[in-house]
Amino acid sequence: MSYRDVASKQVLTWAFVAVAARMPVAMAPLALVFLVRERPGGYTLGAVLAAVYVIGEILGAPVLGMRLDARRARPHLATGLAAGAVGFAGLGVLPGAHPLLLGAFAFLAGAAPAAASGGLRALLTSLVPGHAAAQALSVESMLTSGIWAVSPAAVTGLALGVAPAVPLLLAAALMGLSVAGLWLLPEGWQAEQRTERAHRAVRVLTAAWPAYVTGAAGLSLLALAELVLPALLEQRGIAVGWAGPLLLGMSAAAGVGAFCYGLRAWPGRLPMRAVLLLCGMSAAVVLVALLPALPGIAAGLAVAGLCQSGVSLTRNLSLRETLPPSALAAGYSVMYAAVGAGYAATGSLAGALLRLAPPSTAILAGVGLTLTLTGIAWWGETRRDRRPTDATAGEGRRDVVRGRPPGVGADS
Numbered sequence: 001m002s003y004r005d006v007a008s009k010q011v012l013t014w015a016f017v018a019v020a021a022r023m024p025v026a027m028a029p030l031a032l033v034f035l036v037r038e039r040p041g042g043y044t045l046g047a048v049l050a051a052v053y054v055i056g057e058i059l060g061a062p063v064l065g066m067r068l069d070a071r072r073a074r075p076h077l078a079t080g081l082a083a084g085a086v087g088f089a090g091l092g093v094l095p096g097a098h099p100l101l102l103g104a105f106a107f108l109a110g111a112a113p114a115a116a117s118g119g120l121r122a123l124l125t126s127l128v129p130g131h132a133a134a135q136a137l138s139v140e141s142m143l144t145s146g147i148w149a150v151s152p153a154a155v156t157g158l159a160l161g162v163a164p165a166v167p168l169l170l171a172a173a174l175m176g177l178s179v180a181g182l183w184l185l186p187e188g189w190q191a192e193q194r195t196e197r198a199h200r201a202v203r204v205l206t207a208a209w210p211a212y213v214t215g216a217a218g219l220s221l222l223a224l225a226e227l228v229l230p231a232l233l234e235q236r237g238i239a240v241g242w243a244g245p246l247l248l249g250m251s252a253a254a255g256v257g258a259f260c261y262g263l264r265a266w267p268g269r270l271p272m273r274a275v276l277l278l279c280g281m282s283a284a285v286v287l288v289a290l291l292p293a294l295p296g297i298a299a300g301l302a303v304a305g306l307c308q309s310g311v312s313l314t315r316n317l318s319l320r321e322t323l324p325p326s327a328l329a330a331g332y333s334v335m336y337a338a339v340g341a342g343y344a345a346t347g348s349l350a351g352a353l354l355r356l357a358p359p360s361t362a363i364l365a366g367v368g369l370t371l372t373l374t375g376i377a378w379w380g381e382t383r384r385d386r387r388p389t390d391a392t393a394g395e396g397r398r399d400v401v402r403g404r405p406p407g408v409g410a411d412s
Contacts, residue, residue, distance in 0.1 A: 003138075005128055005129055006128050006139055008128075015139075016181060017181035018143060019147060019174075022144065022147055023151060024170075024174050024175050027168075027171050028088075028109065028168075028171065029053065030152055030155045032091070034155065034159035035091060035092075035095050035102075035159075035165060038164070039096075048099075049099075049106045052107050052110070055107070055110070056111035057111065057336070058337045059111055061114035061118070061333040062330075064080060064111075064114060064115035065329055065330040065333020066330040068115055068329045068330060070325060070328070071189070072188050073119050073122075073188040076115065077115070077120070078179045081113045081176075081178050081179045085176040085179070087106065087112060088105075088109045089169065091105045091106065092167075092169035095164060114336065114337075118331070118332025123188070123189055125328075134262055134265075135262040139262070141254070141261075141313055145255035145258065146255060149248055149255075154170075155167045205330055207322055207323070208319055208323055211315045213377040214271075214318070215311075215335050216339060216342025216373060217374050217377065218281070218311035218315070220343060220346035220366065222304075223343040223344075223347050224350055224363055224367070225285055225288065225304060225363075227351070229288075230243045231359040232359040232363065246297065249298060250302060250304060251305060258312075261309065270318045271314075271378065274314040278307070278311055278371075278374045279374070280303070281307035284303035285367055286363075286367055289359075289367075319335065350366060353365055
């Protein structure tokens with residue numbers, strides 16, 4: 001297996017559109033904090049605006065994703081991205097506006113384009129041969145790791161070096177460019193028509209719930225590592241300034257992990273791979289909590305990043321096994337919402353625990369939550385596999401269950 005099957009002009013065009021659409025998402029929370037930090041109570045207001053933005057994403061992704069027409073996805077995606085650009089532009093042009101108006105713009109910027117992530121992922125896998133889907137998703141994961149590694153530095157440099165509103169204006173411009181770029185890509189992807197939208201929402205999408213739980217578990221652990229790291233460094237007597245380089249190293253390791261995952265077919269079924277990777281990630285984060293020196297913390301975060309990219313890929317591949325093509329974009333959007341909810345819930349748990357216990361204890365408690373979610377996801381997978389394949393499962397691509405050689409699914 002190699003990446004030659006995904007090296008095409010259309011995939012390169014898709015990559016430019018994806019960067020333009022997703023860079024604003026990565027920039028938004030920190031950019032909102034910088035936008036209002038000089039106002040009275042600015043940091044609190046910035047945190048509230050960031051929370052409103054994330055809530056918009058969580059609500060918008062499943063609602064808009066389920067309305068996406070697979071064969072004519074472009075108008076839906078373009079409308080959402082254009083509305084998101086308006087939200088970012090409103091924040092950048094009116095930074096001194098009333099908090100309620102800023103909150104409305106933040107919600108619009110988060111909710112309107114929330115289905116674009118799932119739609120673009122489904123479009124990407126339609127641009128490559130079926131056997132190259134794992135490599136395509138690995139490329140997407142590497143691209144995402146790069147975006148999230150660059151965005152904080154870009155926001156900080158522009159907000160402090162030019163003006164606080166500039167990152168949000170840049171986000172609006174990038175999202176507008178992504179709308180134009182959609183017309184260089186196919187209008188949608190091949191999928192059978194479905195006439196019962198409610199049936200798809202209730203039956204088809206819920207069939208993949210273990211993958212959603214897996215996604216929430218992986219990102220909850222990532223949230224734990226990111227949000228508690230500064231406090232942990234203070235507990236260890238290490239300069240807090242090391243948090244940035246450590247998280248950058250974790251993002252770089254995630255990119256390496258995504259590349260390595262796409263190089264070959266891995267043994268075992270996708271759910272088993274996800275469980276093993278989540279356990280490896282949990283063990284690495286436990287080491288971060290327990291090791292006293294900076295090199296040990298750095299090594300633990302790097303291993304966690306390597307495993308996290310694998311978790312992300314296996315959950316997306318599991319969705320492709322379970323869902324029919326017509327429901328893939330909606331499934332990815334529901335996954336997006338589940339991941340956001342997991343991140344937010346773990347962040348809230350960590351914040352509450354830090355008032356009662358040292359950072360290392362908060363991390364260990366979060367790892368316990370992640371392992372609980374992992375167990376629930378594994379139970380759901382085994383329970384589903386014991387049932388006879390019904391009409392819903394028949395619409396998917398459970399190729400491994402139907403006799404495809406172990407480790408070589410429809411997507412790997």
